[in-house]
Amino acid sequence: MADRTSLAVRDLAVEFRSEQGVVRALDGVSFDLHAGRTLGVVGESGCGKSVTARSILRIVDRPGRITAGRMILDPGTPREVDLAQLDPESKEMRGVRGGRVGLIFQEPMTALSVHYTVGNQIMEAVLQHADISKAEAQNRAIELLREVGIPRPETRISAYPFELSGGLRQRVGIAMALAGDPEIVIADEPTTALDVTTQAQILSLLRRLQEEKNIALMLITHDMGVIAEMADEVAVMYLGRVVEFAPVEEVFSEPRHPYTRALLRAVPSILATPRQRLSTIGGAVPHPGARPSGCPFHPRCSEQLGALCTEQSPRPVPPGRSGAACFKVDQSEAVTA
Template identity: 85%
Template sequence: MVERVALAIRDLAVQFESEQGVVRALDGVSFDLHAGRTLGIVGESGCGKSVTARSILRLVDRPGRITAGRMLLDPGAEGEVDLAALDPESRRMRGVRGGRIGLIFQEPMTALSVHYTIGNQIIEAVRQHADCSAAEARNRAVDLLRDVGIPRPETRLRAYPFELSGGLRQRVGIAMALAGDPDIVIADEPTTALDVTTQAQILDLLRRLQAEKQIALMLITHDMGVIAEMADEVAVMYLGRIVEFAPVADVFSAPRHPYARALLRAVPSILAAPRQRLSTIGGAVPHPGSRPSGCPFHPRCAEIIGDICRQQIPAPVEPGRAGASCFLTEPGRERAA
């Protein structure tokens, strides 16, 4: 049984205009996010992962703007909404932001305001999306802290963020993301700056909450280990484009795009010989304002075919179907490879 599509992104393009020129941060991103499932979005820094998340919630800072595409909430349903067509400051968009879609910010040490207690911040988020009294909102805040595994939640409501460890702050961030009882949660690098034990606890928490509430989870990370543990499907991003989309087992067993293969080769292995050097990807992600011609990955690709990669852009991955945006995956070449 295929779960319903909670969010459909189609041909999303985001640009930042400056005196130096136009920067295409996203260049035709398309994917589906299914209810009750986890979509992992992976890639190096600068590939457009966080811009995608902020675009969905209409939080792209100026001079950035969405220049093309649709972001359909509940596609095909009677209440379908195109988020790209809404005013970012409108009442309807504010209702979606934090209500229908929750966001777990990347950095737990700075995501919370140092001027207000934990309780003030969660209660404000609750009352923003629910018609309830202050006492009811406080009780909801206590329940949220208990759900995310924070001990003595009644006492913690009076704590300030600087009184909590990084792991507890991240749990508070998850509680705030769930305050509006969302259908979709976007987790932007939720384990950044946390030790490995706390990372495991946070991932277990996200998995449990998703199973209990049937949340559609969009998990943004550069950690392939997190992807292997958490994701159902994987979208590999490079320079503002999705270059491969597939079920997680397929990405790890038979990645189709050279960039996905290079990312996997760079993952440390316990089976490697002692003192063996890690595999690296030569070069760096180009600046979005100076994109190479042809395939965006060709200057770093170890499997480049020739002029076709330097001069032509591969067809994008079709939304909802496994595939790769690479000339190597064309039927004749794929068999030859």
Template identity: 50%
Template sequence: MNLLELQDLKTYFFTDEGVVKAVDGVSLSVGEREIVGVIGESGCGKSTMAHSLLRLIVPPGEVVQGSAVLSRKDGGTTDVFSLEPDSAELRSIRGNEISMIFQEPMTSFSPVHTIGFQISEMIGLHTDLKPAEIRDRVLELLARVGISSPEQRYDEYPHQLSGGMRQRAMIAMALGCKPRIVVADEPTTALDVTIQAQILELLKDLQEQEELSAIYITHNLGVVAEYVDRVYVMYLGRVVESASTEQLFEKPLHPYTQKLLRSVPRPGKRVDRLDVIEGSVPTPIGLPPQCGFVSRCPSALEGICDGAVPALTEVEEGHFVRCFLYDEQQEPKDDWADV
């Protein structure tokens, strides 16, 4: 059973320059105790998709289409997008059913309130615990995520903590009400490599202990390979490939996915220069109906890839790709085996 079914999400930003189609028809699902990864370059719509899920998009942005059916703790289901933005039911979902670990905790925590107060406030909103019980719960969470001297840290402000400790405190807040799904939006980007590894191991352990489901948003393929069960590759606001982690790394199909994997150093294989993806992600304003990757794709088919948007097609069981190279009318091109 899936805890979350996101279908055909479209989130647009209505600017003076035109309509920015940041997320343009994304569908994904999250099963029980499953870790789903979302990868892609900066600007591909990963974070916008996550913020849309929790209804955190503000004008000029707007969720213009889609559904997000969530399986609730009480056994019912709710389409998150059908709720009013300021409704009590939506507030009961944020932090309680779905929580989020933001990319930069320094800007996500209030600078004028202590860490303990902010985590306590969130727990108090969603539970009937008494103040003393809430404090005990916060101290337990801080200790559990590896923060030393939790009694002292409880009364400290965000700027008094190191980057790694702030991220741990953010994880403690996300787990405060025992949500069913945690969305981790590039949770280690601002940290050094050693602390990154510690945070990722902590997240993995907590996910197993709490039997959580999770969505990892990242551009770190190493994180995907080690911690994720199933992967969605995004490009220009769309999912261009989805598969199990094993399928994706064993046989990536989309030229964009292949390029991403070739850009990463591989143990035991010496190269003079890593492969790069020429160009950059186009600005999603007024784009013609064509494959979003066509301007950067070495395998583009003239008159086909630049003439329509390819559909997301199941090439093998559980492995979907949005590419004309795998259309039944075309001869599939796959040079991954030579790498």
């Protein structure tokens, strides 16, 4: 079923402890991933998007650790498991990682080893999750390369990553993410390093594979254009929190949070006057170790409501419901009601 919940994340918190103190990278993140649908996760660098993805797969770099929250895979089914409770090095977690949840990395040249052929690397991923012979794994690797649109897969299987273009390397990365036949795929900015033509091809490939396999896709990106084209729902993140969640049509037609509106104003428009300066968001994302009091966005917000925003934290967005973590939104909805 297309509306089946594949992953339910609730109140996820991740901290990095060092001699300088504690840095909270994620602060109560909640969302759902649904089979056959795409959740777009958007926000500036440093908002916690990639840490969220790595937390799901339990590959957060040390000294980072999950300090609170749940990540329920296949909730309400016999296969239900809380990923937050698993040992990252356990056999069960290794089975989930790549088997039930696949990850497409941002930069395939660093994600792929230059010392092994792409065929060997895909075969390793296949053998990790299937009890088959090396010959069968090689055939599966060729099939995966063909599936992601790589020409002449029988010969390309012997190529090294540096012998392939950026677009082909990214297709290899997608093939590796699909090697264990996962039900969830996390794509961490899969088109950032690609030209616009190759980007369109990769996005079209992801959409086709999702439809064919009924995959729950979590698409992390800075690009609001990619969000508009690919996402069904959108989670806008800021400083380790989801500050707005809504269907993609609502995000673009009626954005609720001031940060979402600021992101959309910064998108170039073909209707803009020639040489018109792009809109920018003043300031920068604060360091997670120096969080402002109250609403985390208030130092950069032109719509703040004085002490209410500077001293109190807005309530989080309820999982699975449209909303924004903003006092101004709460007030306007209360007046409407």
